[in-house]
Amino acid sequence: DQGERMEEEKRVKRRIVLVPVPAQGHVTPIMQLGKALHSKDFSITVVQTQYNRVTSSKDFSDFHFLTIPGSLTESDLKNLGPLQFMMKLNQICEATFKQCLGQLLKEQGDHDEVVCVVYDEYMHFSKAAAMEFQLPSVVFSTTSATAFLCRSVLAKVNVEKFLIDMKDVEMQDKLFPGLHPLRYKDLPTSAFGPIESMLRVYSKTVNTGTASAVIINSASCLESSSLARLQQELQVPVYPIGPLHIAASAPSSLLEEDRSCIEWLNMQKPRSVMYISLGSLALMETKDAVEMAWGLSNSNQPFLWVIRPGSIPSSEWTESLPEEFSKLVSERGYIVKWAPQMEVLRHPAVGGFWSHCGWNSTLESIGEGIPMICRPFTGDQKVNARYLERAWRNGVQLEGELEKEAVERAVKRLLVDEEGAEMRKSVVDLKEKLEASVRSGGSSCSSLDNFVNSLKTKNF
Numbered sequence: 001d002q003g004e005r006m007e008e009e010k011r012v013k014r015r016i017v018l019v020p021v022p023a024q025g026h027v028t029p030i031m032q033l034g035k036a037l038h039s040k041d042f043s044i045t046v047v048q049t050q051y052n053r054v055t056s057s058k059d060f061s062d063f064h065f066l067t068i069p070g071s072l073t074e075s076d077l078k079n080l081g082p083l084q085f086m087m088k089l090n091q092i093c094e095a096t097f098k099q100c101l102g103q104l105l106k107e108q109g110d111h112d113e114v115v116c117v118v119y120d121e122y123m124h125f126s127k128a129a130a131m132e133f134q135l136p137s138v139v140f141s142t143t144s145a146t147a148f149l150c151r152s153v154l155a156k157v158n159v160e161k162f163l164i165d166m167k168d169v170e171m172q173d174k175l176f177p178g179l180h181p182l183r184y185k186d187l188p189t190s191a192f193g194p195i196e197s198m199l200r201v202y203s204k205t206v207n208t209g210t211a212s213a214v215i216i217n218s219a220s221c222l223e224s225s226s227l228a229r230l231q232q233e234l235q236v237p238v239y240p241i242g243p244l245h246i247a248a249s250a251p252s253s254l255l256e257e258d259r260s261c262i263e264w265l266n267m268q269k270p271r272s273v274m275y276i277s278l279g280s281l282a283l284m285e286t287k288d289a290v291e292m293a294w295g296l297s298n299s300n301q302p303f304l305w306v307i308r309p310g311s312i313p314s315s316e317w318t319e320s321l322p323e324e325f326s327k328l329v330s331e332r333g334y335i336v337k338w339a340p341q342m343e344v345l346r347h348p349a350v351g352g353f354w355s356h357c358g359w360n361s362t363l364e365s366i367g368e369g370i371p372m373i374c375r376p377f378t379g380d381q382k383v384n385a386r387y388l389e390r391a392w393r394n395g396v397q398l399e400g401e402l403e404k405e406a407v408e409r410a411v412k413r414l415l416v417d418e419e420g421a422e423m424r425k426s427v428v429d430l431k432e433k434l435e436a437s438v439r440s441g442g443s444s445c446s447s448l449d450n451f452v453n454s455l456k457t458k459n460f
Ligand code: UDX
Pocket: 023, 024, 025, 026, 028, 142, 143, 144, 253, 277, 278, 279, 280, 281, 282, 306, 337, 338, 339, 340, 341, 342, 357, 358, 359, 360, 361, 362, 364, 380, 381
């Protein structure tokens, strides 16, 4: 009997529904999660909004893709800004996602059973549908455990007092109680809207409510104390299973990658190049871009700079950079609109990464043993930058007004000075720990197995 039951179990394909936020930094890790779960014998359905869809390519040929009808578009994002866009998306998708999931369940055959909905923490409308159909729902966080913990702490602050504290310039450099080494200014507040709206959004993302578990794209060797505290705070199991890009790399770039920069890197000396990229959303003021250009110029080091069209808001692409700078670019630099970042970080010519410290970029840089210059733009990037400098000691944070002298100094500290060599040692040490954590027997690998077992034994 038991044999028969096991045979039957094998015939039924368990399906997991993934709900990504339509933004590069969120799509990348959730698709990697999809790959990891697929390798554990689950079928994957990705339910997406109309904006920024991943297309079914050869890398995801086994995945099934659905679109939530009537969801928001690119012009909505432009008009509303990211914070309001996410609030509105959650309002309008609750009913349509229910229909979508209902249809999927109706169509499922005898040998295909939806077992769980895994949603990006910012797509919390998903949990109402999962509850309606009595499916377990799991929150997937694309940020660090520490950033999640911060949001959880912020969701409970006395709002009036917090607003006063945040306006007080002197408070900014003080440590925030209970979140060492973070200062007030490192808290994940948003550049995209007022603190009150941000707190409202955060309280929704950390409210695990009816969810069965939380998956975090991190590893205990990076954030053991934040993970332990998070486990205490939340009422449900927390599974740190990252970094997913090592365990299950899955290319899902929404923009076209300019691979010509690899040929350029091939001509550079080992560890000589500063790679600069601010991820998919961060913006840069013209005056900062100009200071950066001169700082890079004066550092005498080669550089590969990703400038997304529109990321310097005063110009379409690079028009606001000084004209003399373009001569220098042809001699010692290379500018692209979007790079194959993993390949760049893996390239032997790259010695440092100037980053906005998005969580994916942070994990990718540590995973390749590259020290960083940290210039966070908003939100969780500030938390990551502080950790890179103070906890992991493989980053230099540039704070305050950006000036060319500081840029030049930071580049030299990383690529030329002894200090850079020290930072490289500590990041290589961390890289090895990260690799061990996703290998068989490692903490993230075991955590993923525990999650999978809970799903298979319907233990949620
Ligand atoms: C944002 C937040 O910053 C991040 O912390 C959060 O967890 C998810 O959303 P983003 O600002 O885009 O993401 O940065 P990041 O998390 O670093 O993700 C960017 C991704 O784009 C990385 O995986 C990176 O490899 C990729 N990338 C970036 C490219 O492939 N090419 C580029 O030129 C630049």
